[in-house]
Amino acid sequence: MAIPARRRIADVVAFVFATAATVFGLFWLAWILWITFREGAAALTPSLFTQMTPPPGSSGGILNALYGSAVMILLGVLIGTPIGVAAGTYLAEHGRYTRIAAAVSFINDILLSAPSIVIGLFIYELVVRNAGHFSGFAGALSLAIILLPIVVRTTQESLLLIPDTMREAGFALGMPRWRVTRQILYKAAMSAILTGILLGIARIAGETAPLLFTALNNQFWSANLNAPLANLPVVIFQYAMSPYDEWHTLAWAGAFVLTAFVLLLNILVRLIARKGKQ
Amino acid sequence: MSASAASLDQRPIVKSGASADRTFQLITAGAAWFVLILLAGIAASMAWGGRLAFKTFGWRFVTSPDWDAVGGHFGALVPIYGTLVTSAIALLIAVPVSIGIALFLTDIAPRWTRGPIAIAIELLAAIPSIIYGMWGLFVFAPFMAAHVEPWLSDHLGGNAIVGPLFSGPPIGIGMLTAGIVLGIMVIPFIAAVAREVFSAVPAPLRESAVALGSTRWEVLRSVTLPYTRSAMIGAIFLGLGRALGETMAVTFVLGNAHDLSASLLMPSNSIAAAIANEFTEADTDLYRSSLIALGFLLFVVTFIVLSIAKLLLMRINKQMGRTH
Numbered sequence: 001m002a003i004p005a006r007r008r009i010a011d012v013v014a015f016v017f018a019t020a021a022t023v024f025g026l027f028w029l030a031w032i033l034w035i036t037f038r039e040g041a042a043a044l045t046p047s048l049f050t051q052m053t054p055p056p057g058s059s060g061g062i063l064n065a066l067y068g069s070a071v072m073i074l075l076g077v078l079i080g081t082p083i084g085v086a087a088g089t090y091l092a093e094h095g096r097y098t099r100i101a102a103a104v105s106f107i108n109d110i111l112l113s114a115p116s117i118v119i120g121l122f123i124y125e126l127v128v129r130n131a132g133h134f135s136g137f138a139g140a141l142s143l144a145i146i147l148l149p150i151v152v153r154t155t156q157e158s159l160l161l162i163p164d165t166m167r168e169a170g171f172a173l174g175m176p177r178w179r180v181t182r183q184i185l186y187k188a189a190m191s192a193i194l195t196g197i198l199l200g201i202a203r204i205a206g207e208t209a210p211l212l213f214t215a216l217n218n219q220f221w222s223a224n225l226n227a228p229l230a231n232l233p234v235v236i237f238q239y240a241m242s243p244y245d246e247w248h249t250l251a252w253a254g255a256f257v258l259t260a261f262v263l264l265l266n267i268l269v270r271l272i273a274r275k276g277k278q
Numbered sequence: 279m280s281a282s283a284a285s286l287d288q289r290p291i292v293k294s295g296a297s298a299d300r301t302f303q304l305i306t307a308g309a310a311w312f313v314l315i316l317l318a319g320i321a322a323s324m325a326w327g328g329r330l331a332f333k334t335f336g337w338r339f340v341t342s343p344d345w346d347a348v349g350g351h352f353g354a355l356v357p358i359y360g361t362l363v364t365s366a367i368a369l370l371i372a373v374p375v376s377i378g379i380a381l382f383l384t385d386i387a388p389r390w391t392r393g394p395i396a397i398a399i400e401l402l403a404a405i406p407s408i409i410y411g412m413w414g415l416f417v418f419a420p421f422m423a424a425h426v427e428p429w430l431s432d433h434l435g436g437n438a439i440v441g442p443l444f445s446g447p448p449i450g451i452g453m454l455t456a457g458i459v460l461g462i463m464v465i466p467f468i469a470a471v472a473r474e475v476f477s478a479v480p481a482p483l484r485e486s487a488v489a490l491g492s493t494r495w496e497v498l499r500s501v502t503l504p505y506t507r508s509a510m511i512g513a514i515f516l517g518l519g520r521a522l523g524e525t526m527a528v529t530f531v532l533g534n535a536h537d538l539s540a541s542l543l544m545p546s547n548s549i550a551a552a553i554a555n556e557f558t559e560a561d562t563d564l565y566r567s568s569l570i571a572l573g574f575l576l577f578v579v580t581f582i583v584l585s586i587a588k589l590l591l592m593r594i595n596k597q598m599g600r601t602h
Binding site (some may be wrong): 003007008010011013014015017018019020021022024025026028029031032033035036039083084086087089090091093094095100101103104106107108109110111113114115116117118119121122124125126145148149152176177178179181202203205206207208209212213216233236237240241248251252255258259262263266267270 | 296298299301302303305306307308309310311312313314316317319320323324326327374375376377378379381382383385386387395397398399400401402404405406407408409410411412413415416417462465466469491493494495496498516519520522523524525526529530550553554557558569570573576577580581584585588
């Protein structure tokens with residue numbers, strides 16, 4: 001029985017539309033990446049990694065910004081990860097099926113998508129205003145808050161994936177629950193939790209909004225966490241918005257470094273995760 | 279840790295396990311509570327920081343379009359309007375495209391291409407928003423100004439109904455450009471959920487429709503979309519929550535103008551962009567408080583939107599037999 005022409009045409013239209021939508025999505029990815037790599041590759045110089053951010057009109061590098069970003073990301077991970085793993089453990093283990101765990105799980109998902117600029121304002125109110133000055137430490141704290149819900153979520157999910165028979169085996173050996181969690185469950189979930197942390201690092205590496213009024217920026221080399229700290233995203237923002245060509249070039253170079261880092265981390269994590277599954 | 283473990287071992291096994299267990303449970307429960315307290319703390323500190331603005335202006339804070347830093351009058355209508363309009367444009371683009379992508383990935387694409395294409399779409403979400411902003415400012419806005427906006431104002435600008443939306447000089451920076459960039463940014467979030475729920479539609483349902491002679495389009499329209507409706511609305515709210523709060527990309531291409539304008543081609547402002555642009559320049563308590571009050575509004579609205587999203591998505595998760 002032949003399908004009437006009108007229905008067949010509707011089907012073809014849907015087919016073409018779905019294909020076009022996918023091409024549309026991939027098109028932007030290709031365009032943005034191509035521009036970033038073209039402009040960034042042209043701006044790459046050795047001095048990028050050896051010199052400090054310059055004043056307008058002269059050349060320089062982004063060494064201080066790279067250092068500041070690395071320190072804040074590291075500190076953010078050191079603060080956010082233990083709390084996140086502990087909270088995720090509660091949601092999946094001791095607190096499973098409790099109302100409080102359901103509430104935390106719900107709120108955590110909202111924090112996961114909450115506007116990061118509000119988190120910057122929060123840390124400003126909490127830390128910067130009380131301290132009286134911007135600081136790298138405040139920047140690291142805001143990154144930790146953005147990382148936290150990611151770690152909570154992945155910890156919870158990867159622990160829930162572990163079959164209960166593993167827990168029961170531990171209990172049957174007379175192990176107390178905390179030992180079962182630490183010595184059996186964390187071992188089994190380790191790679192999944194690490195994957196989550198790496199994805200979290202990729203996310204906070206590019207976060208700009210929460211650093212604007214916590215770490216601010218610093219044109220000079222500074223390792224002082226109690227003072228404004230240079231960082232890659234804010235340098236890119238300020239230099240891109242400036243009217244100077246040299247700064248635009250540096251902003252593209254920074255954008256290239258940042259994008260390459262984030263994409264490589266994402267792809268690496270997915271390759272590892274796929275290998276783990278096989 | 280090892281020292282305390284050794285000392286615990288000298289006590290009876292059951293008791294040591296119990297007390298260490300309690301400690302461990304307390305620590306993890308404390309961390310879980312911390313997440314709740316954090317959210318409450320963010321809301322409270324925004325409300326506290328914005329109290330001066332709310333007290334000074336009352337309802338006029340959200341109804342007045344005057345944003346005058348020199349005169350000390352702050353009304354947030356323009357950023358609120360800009361946020362809503364750019365998010366609406368973003369959803370108009372992202373929702374159909376995401377449904378198309380989900381359909382393509384679940385029904386049409388050759389099986390071996392599905393994984394790589396899905397990852398590529400996910401990478402759209404991985405690109406930092408500041409990169410979207412730079413690309414938008416240096417590449418996409420000039421492109422819009424040179425090719426798209428002149429065409430729009432020539433062909434639609436004179437139209438009686440939609441004309442006011444597309445009038446004005448084609449400068450590239452404005453609500454339309456910002457909305458399109460936002461749309462691209464939320465596609466991966468909506469598409470990921472759509473794809474997941476599409477592939478979770480029970481096969482017998484779809485097969486029954488096919489057996490009755492439905493075409494692929496009819497299966498989508500009469501089986502897949504109705505079956506996944508609440509989850510799809512959840513996905514759209516998730517995208518909306520992302521679009522409302524997106525900061526850096528919008529800051530680059532929206533123009534930071536405090537004029538109320540009907541035209542989508544004109545510069546405007548958004549809540550997040552206003553905070554990002556002006557917070558470090560805010561030199562009076564009232565100015566700073568007004569920006570934090572904006573942050574409070576943004577936080578409350580995104581909280582509501584994301585809660586709705588989560589509630590709708592939880593329902594489909596239950597249907598699919600998942601507990602979290």
